[in-house]
Amino acid sequence: MDLIALAIDFILHIDRYLEAFVVHYGAWVYALLFLIVFVETGVVVMPFLPGDSLLFIVGALAGAGLLQLGIAVPVLLAAAILGDQCNYAIGRAIGPRVFQWESSRFFNRRAFDQAHAFYERYGGITVVLARFMPFIRTFAPFVAGVAAMHRGRFTAYNIGGAVLWVVGISVAGYFFGNLPWVRENLEKIIWGMILIPGLIAIFGAWRAGGSQRSAA
Numbered sequence: 001m002d003l004i005a006l007a008i009d010f011i012l013h014i015d016r017y018l019e020a021f022v023v024h025y026g027a028w029v030y031a032l033l034f035l036i037v038f039v040e041t042g043v044v045v046m047p048f049l050p051g052d053s054l055l056f057i058v059g060a061l062a063g064a065g066l067l068q069l070g071i072a073v074p075v076l077l078a079a080a081i082l083g084d085q086c087n088y089a090i091g092r093a094i095g096p097r098v099f100q101w102e103s104s105r106f107f108n109r110r111a112f113d114q115a116h117a118f119y120e121r122y123g124g125i126t127v128v129l130a131r132f133m134p135f136i137r138t139f140a141p142f143v144a145g146v147a148a149m150h151r152g153r154f155t156a157y158n159i160g161g162a163v164l165w166v167v168g169i170s171v172a173g174y175f176f177g178n179l180p181w182v183r184e185n186l187e188k189i190i191w192g193m194i195l196i197p198g199l200i201a202i203f204g205a206w207r208a209g210g211s212q213r214s215a216a
Contacts, residue, residue, distance in 0.1 A: 060177020091145020
C-alpha cells in the first residue's frame with residue numbers, strides 16, 4: 001500500500017486505527033490526538049490530516065467507553081488553539097516581508113491590501129467558520145497572520161471557534177456515533193464531512209469572485 005493509499009485509508013477508517021492504538025498503547029492515544037490536530041491546524045503544508053472526522057470518532061469512542069471525553073476534549077481544544085496560533089505566528093513572521101513587496105508579475109499588491117482590509121473587517125467570522133471546512137481551516141490562520149489581523153482579535157476568535165468545533169463535533173460523536181445506522185454508514189459520513197464543507201467553500205468563493213467582477 002503506497003503512502004497516498006495509506007493516508008486515504010487512515011482518514012476513511014480512522015475509527016479502526018484509533019481503536020487499535022488504544023488497545024496497544026492506552027493513554028498515549030491522547031498524545032496522538034494532540035499531535036494530529038496540532039499539525040493539521042498549525043502546519044500550513046499538512047491540510048490533508050483528518051479534522052472533523054477525527055473529532056466525531058473521538059466522541060464515538062468515548063461513548064463506547066474506550067476514551068475519556070473529559071480528557072480528550074481539553075487535549076483537542078489545546079491542540080486546536082495552539083495550532084492556529086502557531087500558524088498565525090508563521091504568517092505574521094512572513095507578513096512584514098510581504099508588506100514591502102510592490103506589485104509585480106507574481107504579486108498583486110492591491111489584492112493583498114484588500115485581503116488585509118477583509119481580515120480586519122470580517123476576519124473574526126472567517127476564522128470561526130474555517131474551523132468547519134477541511135483544508136481552509138489550515139490556511140485561514142496563516143492568511144490572517146500574513147494579512148496582519150490584530151493578534152488579540154485573532155486569538156479571541158481562535159478560541160471561540162475551537163470551542164465550537166471541538167466540543168460541538170466530539171459531543172455529536174459521543175451521542176450519535178454508536179448508533180447502528182451511523183456505524184453502518186460511517187465511511188459515507190466521513191466523505192460527507194470532507195466534501196460538503198469543501199463544496200460550500202468553493203461555491204462561496206465562486207460567488208464572491210462573480211460579485212467582484214460585477215463590481216469592476
